[in-house]
Amino acid sequence: MTGPITAGVDGSQESLAALGWAAREAVRRGVALKVVHAWRSQPQEVLEAGIEGDADSQAEWVHSAVTEAVATVTARHPGLEVTTDVVEGEAVGALLAAASAADLLVLGSRGHGRIVGFLLGSVGQQVIAEATRPVVLVRAGDEASGEAAGREVVVGQQGDPEDSAAALRFAFETASARGATVRVVRAWTLPPVFAYSPGSLKLLDEAGGLEPYEKKALAAAVRPWRDRFPEVPVVEHVEMGSAGQVLLSVAGTAQLMVVGRRAHRTAVGARIGSVAHGVLHHADCPVAVVPHA
Incomplete structure (x- = not known):
């Protein structure tokens, strides 16, 4: 920056x-x-x-x-x-x-x-x-006391690595400047039966199940930022539930919450997104909303 x-x-x-x-x-x-x-x-x-x-x-x-x-x-x-x-x-x-x-x-x-x-x-x-x-x-x-040691920068990660790259970059830059830990949160839910395909079933089988698959996906998304910011401690957090609920469940230890939103406009205009909207409503800590493609 x-x-x-x-x-x-x-x-x-x-x-x-x-x-x-x-x-x-x-x-x-x-x-x-x-x-x-x-x-x-x-x-x-x-x-x-x-x-x-x-x-x-x-x-x-x-x-x-x-x-x-x-x-x-x-x-x-x-x-x-x-x-x-x-x-x-x-x-x-x-x-x-x-x-x-x-x-x-x-x-x-x-x-x-x-x-x-x-x-x-x-x-x-x-x-x-x-x-x-x-x-x-x-x-x-x-207050500045909310940025004390032990309080984390929490960031949501979802989708493929590029989907959350902007939010992860912001979170790691902020944590590096503060000497803080980054907690990267990936939430997952059981997909409906009709969402399964032969290809997705093969990937899940190779990963050993849904939760191991999500953990591998999170690790892949975080890896470039671990390499770029080796001084920043990282906690990889995978939990079943809606993204908004899981993020808010760890907000109590956060000095900053970082969420992404899609930058493109829809047919009904610009939108914040349901996850960002929920966190903005209910998190007590400062919240950063980071646009991405």
Whole structure:
């Protein structure tokens, strides 16, 4: 990772936690931090107390809030290079543009999947679903203590090795920067009878059964990343169950959860995917959603 890490802020506790997470990650990786705030002028009746109604006063308040947030970060990390970009306009476009120019976009998230501030309802999901770079969602109250030794970077792996290569790369890079263990999780379920074919039955027979087959598939997917990051301890975790349920079952030991999503659009538009959607709703730790082909 050589480009900046970008954090979206809006003054909420969730976004300030995201800013803190992004700053720590930028320091670990030795890259710059960019702070983005997207806003629109609002009529007085919808504003919070203490904010004046005219556009100039609102702009002054926004810039002041961003400056204050950045000052907190630079005080904690004196050597960190920080730039800001306050954009007046539509939130999705501003955040997607910010994501495209960064290696990583970090946003604040409320529990149970609701994203606050300039990310209202479907806006947050649209940013996650359409971003061409990884997006990390951070909950309010997230602290550096959550990244302590012994807490793992957990990543989901499914399909063939190339299907999860982007998520595995992100997980191993993050763990390497943190000195953490990577737990790679592959979930499996019994296929319906009609899904069996002579070819698949032969593969299963050669592997010794379904679970040994899944373990071999996971080992093959992880092998290139073990070789590339020999300093990173790895736990290969194969368990029967739905992918979302198995990932959430180990979330309690995670300092970060990494899941993939397909980057291409479907007939109904961009989608996050059921596994990523479930983890975003229920995991207490920060969650990275990594697009792949």
